[in-house]
Amino acid sequence: MRSTFTILALAISLAASAAEMPLAASAPAAEHAGHASRHTHGWTNYPLIQRSMSKGMDGRGTVLMNASNMQADHLYTYAPSDAVPHELELTMAGAKLEALPKVGNYYWVTAREATPEQVIVASTSYYFSNPGPAPTKMLLSKKHELELIPQPLPREHNSYRAKEKWLFLLRFDGVPLANQPLTLETQNGSTLRFTSDAQGYAEVRFPDDFKPETEEKPVSGEHSHGPRRASFVLATEHHNGSVHYLTSFNASYGPDAYTDRNLALGLGFTLLGMACGAPLLRHKRKASPASDTPQTPTGV
Amino acid sequence: MLKKIFPTLGRFRFAIQLLMLLFTVYGSALIGHYAAEKVSNTLPALSCAFDKQNGAYCVLVPLQHQMHHRIGEALVQGQQVFNTVVLPLFFLLLSFFTFFVVLNKAFCGWICPLGTMQELLFRLGRRFNRPFHRLKETQAHKARPVKWLMLLVLVLGLPLLAGMGIAPDQVGDPFCQVCPSRLATTLLTADTEQIAVRTGHPINFALGALGNALFGFILIAALAARQPFCRICPLLSLNAAFQKLSPMRLSKQPHEKCEKCGICTKACPMDIHEIWKKSGHKAFNEDCTLCGRCAEYCPDDGVIQIKFFGLPLFKSSRDYYKARVKSETPEGMPKGKVIWLKPADTKLKAE
Numbered sequence: 004m005r006s007t008f009t010i011l012a013l014a015i016s017l018a019a020s021a022a023e024m025p026l027a028a029s030a031p032a033a034e035h036a037g038h039a040s041r042h043t044h045g046w047t048n049y050p051l052i053q054r055s056m057s058k059g060m061d062g063r064g065t066v067l068m069n070a071s072n073m074q075a076d077h078l079y080t081y082a083p084s085d086a087v088p089h090e091l092e093l094t095m096a097g098a099k100l101e102a103l104p105k106v107g108n109y110y111w112v113t114a115r116e117a118t119p120e121q122v123i124v125a126s127t128s129y130y131f132s133n134p135g136p137a138p139t140k141m142l143l144s145k146k147h148e149l150e151l152i153p154q155p156l157p158r159e160h161n162s163y164r165a166k167e168k169w170l171f172l173l174r175f176d177g178v179p180l181a182n183q184p185l186t187l188e189t190q191n192g193s194t195l196r197f198t199s200d201a202q203g204y205a206e207v208r209f210p211d212d213f214k215p216e217t218e219e220k221p222v223s224g225e226h227s228h229g230p231r232r233a234s235f236v237l238a239t240e241h242h243n244g245s246v247h248y249l250t251s252f253n254a255s256y257g258p259d260a261y262t263d264r265n266l267a268l269g270l271g272f273t274l275l276g277m278a279c280g281a282p283l284l285r286h287k288r289k290a291s292p293a294s295d296t297p298q299t300p301t302g303v
Numbered sequence: 304m305l306k307k308i309f310p311t312l313g314r315f316r317f318a319i320q321l322l323m324l325l326f327t328v329y330g331s332a333l334i335g336h337y338a339a340e341k342v343s344n345t346l347p348a349l350s351c352a353f354d355k356q357n358g359a360y361c362v363l364v365p366l367q368h369q370m371h372h373r374i375g376e377a378l379v380q381g382q383q384v385f386n387t388v389v390l391p392l393f394f395l396l397l398s399f400f401t402f403f404v405v406l407n408k409a410f411c412g413w414i415c416p417l418g419t420m421q422e423l424l425f426r427l428g429r430r431f432n433r434p435f436h437r438l439k440e441t442q443a444h445k446a447r448p449v450k451w452l453m454l455l456v457l458v459l460g461l462p463l464l465a466g467m468g469i470a471p472d473q474v475g476d477p478f479c480q481v482c483p484s485r486l487a488t489t490l491l492t493a494d495t496e497q498i499a500v501r502t503g504h505p506i507n508f509a510l511g512a513l514g515n516a517l518f519g520f521i522l523i524a525a526l527a528a529r530q531p532f533c534r535i536c537p538l539l540s541l542n543a544a545f546q547k548l549s550p551m552r553l554s555k556q557p558h559e560k561c562e563k564c565g566i567c568t569k570a571c572p573m574d575i576h577e578i579w580k581k582s583g584h585k586a587f588n589e590d591c592t593l594c595g596r597c598a599e600y601c602p603d604d605g606v607i608q609i610k611f612f613g614l615p616l617f618k619s620s621r622d623y624y625k626a627r628v629k630s631e632t633p634e635g636m637p638k639g640k641v642i643w644l645k646p647a648d649t650k651l652k653a654e
């Protein structure tokens with residue numbers, strides 16, 4: 004239901020149990036995807052990792068994920084407390100990502116397609132309600148050559164939203180890439196370009212491109228459910244010698260904070276409450292001490 | 304040295320409250336961004352999870368969530384109840400309790416940002432010589448069930464019914480939707496999102512409007528009455544449900560002078576008459592926030608004590624009382640310091 008569930012959704016995002024939400028999948032094969040690409044998505048040609056479209060196979064603490072717009076045989080998952088990734092075999096149904104006890108809430112998931120000419124890496128994050136360390140170190144550990152690292156990821160109760168600015172670190176072989184271009188494509192049809200600063204950080208502002216009349220369904224792979232969500236992908240490309248590197252990060256974002264909210268009305272109701280309390284501030288003409296409240300201390 | 308900086312328990316508590324206010328509202332700058340870095344996700348105080356800069360989350364958000372998404376849904380779907388319901392709830396309560404057991408309701412009197420903000424507003428009200436309203440004994444008794452109702456209906460009942468599909472999904476977190484701490488703490492971080500009322504669904508709109516009006520009322524009422532929201536706070540009742548299990552206690556010895564005195568009740572921000580009229584475990588009332596003011600203002604040696612595992616952390620004493628009333632009346636009116644506005648009617652001051 005596309006009502007203003009913001010608070011509710013933020014609260015329930017604790018469980019990271021988003022409903023199954025398939026995306027349109029009738030797109031032509033992506034230009035850079037291999038012939039055996041399992042899934043494609045119409046709104047972008049960049050590689051993606053998302054919740055699998057096979058319904059009913061997720062359980063609490065498990066999720067099926069799949070890579071699209073690329074040819075990958077495995078998913079690699081990094082939990083905050085793990086130094087080494089878990090390798091998960093990708094089948095047609097997807098790969099089953101499981102929350103491991105005490106390893107932390109935020110999982111980093113990547114897929115890789117490498118040939119002598121090009122290396123394609125897709126990445127995303129998945130949130131399990133699962134106590135453990137913060138993902139700060141894990142995010143910064145070197146995983147591939149060209150990397151696009153959220154700095155930070157939205158924490159519990161938060162997610163990417165339109166009009167918000169979020170930082171991403173761009174690196175090659177662990178070294179920050181200055182003036183590196185970065186492209187954002189959204190399921191709502193926007194394409195935006197950003198450039199990293201001298202330290203390799205790019206500030207990405209999410210576009211306000213939700214159309215009021217459309218009933219976008221929440222996308223898969225995200226921990227917030229309830230309000231409208233749409234997918235986005237950030238991608239960056241780099242040449243090193245004769246090898247072309249393409250790395251993407253995809254997740255979802257929601258409408259801006261004030262969608263289905265009214266500040267004037269909110270202030271109005273607050274003022275109404277204040278007005279109701281105002282009589283308490285007036286001194287009464289006559290005051291008689293309450294009989295059952297203690298009188299001025301005696302015997303002290 | 305320490306005595307010079309904190310000559311009274313009140314001053315010491317005030318310093319802790321200010322520190323905790325900064326920590327609970329802005330603490331993420333200090334300890335880190337992620338939920339995993341928060342001091343607790345089950346803090347027994349209204350440290351709001353909607354505040355994007357806070358340092359700990361309040362226990363009511365996972366409690367409502369578990370009622371809604373674990374217990375309610377599992378009951379309906381007949382899932383493996385033990386793994387999905389009992390264990391998570393047990394761990395939630397255990398993690399709440401590990402914090403709670405040490406400090407007991409001092410979470411209210413010393414740590415809760417909303418408790419502190421209400422106290423600050425009351426101090427401001429004294430500076431501006433606003434009237435002082437307190438609850439009579441009968442009124443205080445009548446108000447007490449409200450906080451239990453808030454807990455049973457808004458934190459436990461409605462989320463459970465929403466999870467079972469009996470109540471609409473919009474009441475999955477009804478307390479958060481009316482919670483004044485959500486508005487107070489987010490406004491302190493200059494975030495106006497939460498004060499903007501939700502308009503997408505009539506239920507959310509109604510709850511949001513109610514929450515904003517309640518917040519506005521508390522802002523004003525706190526200038527003239529002590530801790531107005533605490534009287535109906537569901538976290539006070541949740542804490543009260545466990546207060547007997549903690550080794551941190553308020554204790555009172557029977558004393559023959561008490562009957563004619565009652566300064567402890569005058570000093571009590573929760574208008575607890577039991578601290579005056581009762582002794583033993585009955586004096587440690589369900590509304591107590593362990594602020595310690597009753598012990599500070601009791602003019603007799605050792606009658607009221609705050610104890611931890613039976614060891615007194617603070618006890619009332621005549622000398623302390625004499626020094627204390629020189630700086631502030633039991634009702635919280637500062638003495639001998641700057642009074643910004645001239646008292647309008649000196650007769651009313653004695654009320």
Ligand code: SF4
Nearest residue numbers: 351352361479482485
């Ligand atoms: S809205 Fe209130 S109850 Fe909900 S998380 Fe914030 S402080 Fe806790």
Ligand code: SF4
Nearest residue numbers: 411415418533536539
């Ligand atoms: S009773 Fe008051 S101090 Fe305690 S949690 Fe509620 S608002 Fe905070």
Ligand code: SF4
Nearest residue numbers: 571591592594595597
């Ligand atoms: S009884 Fe004492 S410790 Fe408890 S709230 Fe009242 S003054 Fe504070």
